[in-house]
Amino acid sequence: MTTLRYAQCWEDADVLVDALAVRPGGTYVAIASAGDNALAMLAAGPARVIALDREPAQLAALALRVAAYRTLAHQELLALVGSRAHDDRLALYARCRAVLDEDARTYWDARQDAVRAGIGSAGRFERYLALFRTVVLPLIHSRGTVRELLDCDDAERARFYDERWDTLRWRLTFRAFFARPTMSALGRDPRFFAHADGPVSQRLLGRIARSLRDGDAGANPYVRWILTGGHGDVLPLALRPESFDAIRANLDRLDVRRCSLEEFVDTYAGDPVDGWNLSDVFEYMDDAAYASLLARIAANSAPRARLAYWNMLVPRRRPDALASFLAEREDVAAPLRARDRVPFYGDFVVEEAR
Numbered sequence: 545m546t547t548l549r550y551a552q553c554w555e556d557a558d559v560l561v562d563a564l565a566v567r568p569g570g571t572y573v574a575i576a577s578a579g580d581n582a583l584a585m586l587a588a589g590p591a592r593v594i595a596l597d598r599e600p601a602q603l604a605a606l607a608l609r610v611a612a613y614r615t616l617a618h619q620e621l622l623a624l625v626g627s628r629a630h631d632d633r634l635a636l637y638a639r640c641r642a643v644l645d646e647d648a649r650t651y652w653d654a655r656q657d658a659v660r661a662g663i664g665s666a667g668r669f670e671r672y673l674a675l676f677r678t679v680v681l682p683l684i685h686s687r688g689t690v691r692e693l694l695d696c697d698d699a700e701r702a703r704f705y706d707e708r709w710d711t712l713r714w715r716l717t718f719r720a721f722f723a724r725p726t727m728s729a730l731g732r733d734p735r736f737f738a739h740a741d742g743p744v745s746q747r748l749l750g751r752i753a754r755s756l757r758d759g760d761a762g763a764n765p766y767v768r769w770i771l772t773g774g775h776g777d778v779l780p781l782a783l784r785p786e787s788f789d790a791i792r793a794n795l796d797r798l799d800v801r802r803c804s805l806e807e808f809v810d811t812y813a814g815d816p817v818d819g820w821n822l823s824d825v826f827e828y829m830d831d832a833a834y835a836s837l838l839a840r841i842a843a844n845s846a847p848r849a850r851l852a853y854w855n856m857l858v859p860r861r862r863p864d865a866l867a868s869f870l871a872e873r874e875d876v877a878a879p880l881r882a883r884d885r886v887p888f889y890g891d892f893v894v895e896e897a898r
Contacts, residue, residue, distance in 0.1 A: 546600055546601045546602075547668055548601040548602065548666055548668065549599070549602070549667055550578050550602070550605075550667045550668075551665060552670060553577045553581040553823075554766065554888060555581060555823060555824075555889075556766070556780075556886050557585075557781035557782060558885075559880045559883055559884050559885075560581055560585075560821055561584060561588060561781065562880055563876060564818075564819035566585050566590055566819060569590065570819065571590065571591055571592045571818050571846075572585055572590050572593045572594070572817065572820070573593075573596065574594070574595050574821035575595075575596060575822060575825060576596055576602055576603060577602055577605075577823060578602065578664075579609045580780060581821060582606065582798065582821070583613070583782045583798070584780075586794040587781070587794070588790075589794060591797060592797050592798075593798050594799045594801060594808075595798060595800045596804070596805055596808050597802065598802060598803055598804045598807075603647075603648070604647060605663070605666070605667075607644055608663060609625075609663075610798065611641075613792045613795060614640075614795060615639045616639065618785055618788040621788070622783060624637065624662065625663055625783065626661065627776070633659050634656060634659055637652065637656075641653075674773060675730065676770070677770065677772070681771070683713075683717065684711070685709065685714070693756065693771075694762040694771065694772075701758075701761070702758070718745065719746060719749055721745075722744065722745040723743075723745040724744045748887075752767075755887035764885045766885055766886045766887070805822070805841075806837060809837065809841055809843075809844050816846035817844055817845050818845075818849050819850045819852070820853075822841075822852065823853065825853065826855075826860040827856055835866065838866060839866055839869065842866065842897055845897035846897065847897060849897040850895070850896050850897075851894070851897075852892070852894050853893050854891065854893070855889065855890055855891040855892075856889050859891065868898065869897065869898055870895045870897060871895065872894075873895060873896050874894075877894040880894070
């Protein structure tokens with residue numbers, strides 16, 4: 545079984561669902577990752593969400609989430625993920641285990657410590673963030689200072705960040721920990737940086753500064769997890785109480801496939817796709833491969849189907865050669881980019897099939 549890279553989807557599901565205009569009756573494709581955002585798309589009532597991933601560990605993460613929606617109450621789901629504290633997550637897992645497929649059962653049976661800690665912290669990237677939170681951040685700011693930042697109201701947040709948070713130690717330590725060599729060794733696969741140019745940590749520092757200084761960090765579930773290791777009452781879309789029943793009711797509309805995006809578009813023979821949740825997959829390929837895959841996606845798209853994807857370190861936007869097949873929808877992307885609460889990305893792109 546492969547390494548679980550991501551135990552959560554680190555892309556803002558509210559932004560994604562609005563970008564794709566997910567509607568009842570539509571057919572949508574999603575990069576599975578840990579499953580949160582594919583499940584969030586189900587809440588809007590589409591006919592089908594096809595979730596793709598070539599990594600068995602990522603599909604095991606999705607399978608356990610699906611089992612949790614089937615068998616647990618909402619508060620128990622939050623406890624299993626790790627959003628809330630719980631004394632016996634293994635008991636919750638035992639109830640989910642009964643409806644898991646053999647591969648997912650084998651994967652999670654061998655990782656009971658990860659289940660005890662909350663499955664949302666089980667990925668390589670989440671362990672990297674936990675190392676930052678538990679070892680690095682205490683060298684810079686106390687727990688009290690973290691709580692003060694999260695409790696700031698709009699009137700005082702920028703001043704608090706400028707005067708109390710944004711110290712020289714914060715900037716230097718952050719840049720060291722989120723530099724390319726450290727992230728490659730501890731957080732992300734080194735291959736993910738193959739097409740990235742320039743300093744990584746300085747760009748990430750500027751992005752998280754915007755989330756902490758200019759955004760409402762206390763109401764941001766992604767920032768809350770980074771700084772505290774849980775969500776509390778501030779939840780991403782798939783975990784909110786108003787989403788729970790809708791997702792549970794629509795689980796049979798989830799079509800999970802172990803394959804790459806390239807394999808899918810080259811073999812798909814179903815209804816034209818109405819929307820594509822593409823995560824940040826284009827970061828990991830060169831310009832020619834990106835343009836080729838984008839063209840094949842367009843060929844499998846219904847008229848006016850939308851594509852949504854993020855750029856973290858590598859700029860990717862529709863080449864001019866594909867302008868007759870795909871339209872840029874900056875009018876849709878710009879306001880959503882301003883709302884995006886995940887502090888890692890430099891750009892959010894929405895394109896539409898002509």
